[in-house]
Amino acid sequence: MQISITVNGRERTSEVEPRTLLVHHIRDELGLTGTNVGCDTTSCGACTVLLDGESVKSCTLLAVQADGESITTIEGLADGEKLHPVQAAFREHHGLQCGFCTPGMVMAAVSLLAEQPDPTEHDVREGLEGNLCRCTGYHNIVRAVLAAAEGSQA
């Protein structure tokens, strides 16, 4: 099937098999390997991207379901050389170690802050429950998200 998706601001048209998952389309067809696959049960959130501004686990959608929509991956988040405030906060607060969960975690945090610009620690922890990290114990991820929220409030 032919599908057309606006990816990080650019329209991309491709031929896909109906069974292709969106994450495989992003990685293998579009060559954007920042988005990772961490599980096969929609549990880990490593594949989180924004679909029309809202976070989705891209292993849970078929590529054809994104036809005509707009997606943002980690590669499309920074403004040129300038990191997005969430990316910058993750760096500042050591919110990543091995980096594998990071693209998904950052996209989930961006979506969370869009919905809740002034979250409590509890809100952040509940909001990121669907994104697993095995390295950081979440401590610095939570700090980073709260700092990003505070920064964008200021």
Place this chain on the structure above:
Amino acid sequence: MRIEDPALLTVGGTYVADLRAPELDGAAYVTYVRSTIAHAEITSVDLTEARSAPGVLGVFAAADLDLDRLPSASPILPDAMRRPMLATGRVRFVGEPVVAIVSERPEQGVDAADLVWIDYEPLPAVVDPTEAARDEVLVHPDAGTNVAMDIAGRTGDELFEGCELVVRAEMVNQRLAAVPLEVRSAASAWVDGRIWQWSSTQHAHGVRDSLAEVYGMDPAAVRVIAPDVGGGFGAKIGSTPEEVLLPWLARQVGRPVRWTETRSENMVGMGHGRGQHQTVEIGGRRDGRVEAYRLTVLQDGGAYPSMGSVLPFLTRMMAPGTYDIARVDVAARSVATNTTSTVAYRGAGRPEATAAIERAMDLFAAEAGLDPAEVRRRNVIPADAFPHTTAMGVTYDIGDYEQALDLVLDAAGYEDLRAEQARRRAADEQVQLGIGVSLYVEVTAGPRAGSEHARVVVESDGSATVYTGSSSHGQGHHTAFTSLVSERLGIAPERITIVHGDTDQVERGAGTMGSRSLQLGGSAIHEAAGEVIERALPIAARLLDTDVHEIRFDPTTGRFSGPDGSAAAGVGWVEVAGTSQFDGAPLAAAVDFTAESPTYPFGAHVAVVDVDTETGRVVLRRHIAVDDAGRILNPLLAEGQRHGGIAQGAAQALLEEVCFDEDGNPVTSNLADYAVISAAELPSFELVDMETPTPINPLGAKGIGESGTIGSTPAVQSAVVDALAHLGVRHVDMPATPERVWRAIRAAQT
């Protein structure tokens, strides 16, 4: 801030599955067909249909192979239990690879797997290690026993002679899955008669040596590259058949191959951690002084006993923990079962030792009617007793355990917490407060004196390249080693390149495991950089036309100056390294740093939990940690290691457990069923600093990678039991799930 982060945050890392190396152009994909039964004879394998499926380049079973079995993880393990590359004759656990398929596209391999027909004649499965120890069902008939390793105890009942109190308990240090977010992944190509292997590993040189052994090649004919690695936690130390078979498959199909498992494969195919059944006996006086301790361990080795089966040696080594106990004895045995093999997992044998002694201390305190923190204080090795040799014959380098205890109790507000607990108990509130205290000491860069290789080169443009045998999988080696070299050589961080995880570029390496990287890898780099300075001095003397003894090197500027002392009049790395290069040799030094012994980080943790006595639900409210890893070079990285370790340790106490049914079917074989801890189940952690530099290495650093895990598990477990102590509960096995807690309360009431 870390050097690694900008790339990871903007385009993501380059993990094996992301690689676009030209040598992998046209790579085919490997799919393994795995056993769906825990123990069975393979009566027939029919590959005909699969071989003619679309896109399939080759389908192979054990009968097609001409490869030896996987090298053993330890020479003490029985040869008869070594693992074949593909199941041969019988399958021994669910998830064991039986058939390998190579296809053009990954999905074609998955489709073809459905066309592989394997007939099994089921055999009784032995799943429980206690049952396995009876040798009624043998996992490896040729071995004649399920016992893979046996350490006999040295004493009988006389160990507890004269003790006023003796307490005995059985507990399970349950099996866990490491769950690095990146699953196992590798790629292989034959390049000019050599194997090139890209591997998601903690130990590239180890993979190289395994491949060289299996393929009968010189290690120099094998190149292993570890690109970005998405976590390991011990489970990516050893080589596995799925990876080792790749060069063979690549040769068969005449193309490079790639393999990335699914998470569901990972949960049954990658080695699990822990898995010890423990019996503790502890005896002493009514005043709280412990005089004797015995730990008996039954380690579940899984189907092909591997690293996990030798970890009881580490458990034995650290059995008495931080306490000065006159008489200690340990007996340990590892047995094969029809389950996934056990390997190292964060802490690897030491968390098991700490959990056992800390639970024993709590039980002893309860029996003596004393406060658990006070009983610990009465038994710790005093600060003036270091270096201290324990009853196990192990010499701890340096420590101040009582101070760690004081610091953590003070930071926790221990007295106030006990008052709050008393209030809730008096009011008979539904949600009770539990306070858990743990003290730990562990061994890092051990169990014997470790070593690591480093080579530091100052290039003729004044930049530096550091080659290290240590290998990062998230720890931040680039940041840590860059700042170490920058401070020593006065070269700006952006002009320093760290090279690791490539066996063609780094001559030797022991990889990253056992909290060894900074203390061994860092010390090697530190000394190599020092040697570079020594080699630079005579060159600077020549350039400045003065005596070498007159030359001073300033590490803040990276300049060499003569007797007039003015740096401006001196020379820098560009001149010195350029001259060295001109003379025919790069300005470089290689060092193999060997420590005289391992180091022994220690600490104290307090966990505070709410336990709902009606539902059994446990909520971790606070976790306070003192972790003394000697001198801290980079507080940001050290704290990150502590956070991650604490979370994994708390996860063991509260949530995580790998389970099999009685037939050996895994029931936690994906992330929907295995409860990896999330942000919602954890609080922010309260860290307390303490630094007691070790005399063992020039940096004064001990390991920090595993401490958090080792200290937190027993503190959290103890807190759960403590919340229920007034109800008569003395022990709750891990993980303290609502059901288990609820049952413990009901059992205590009847």
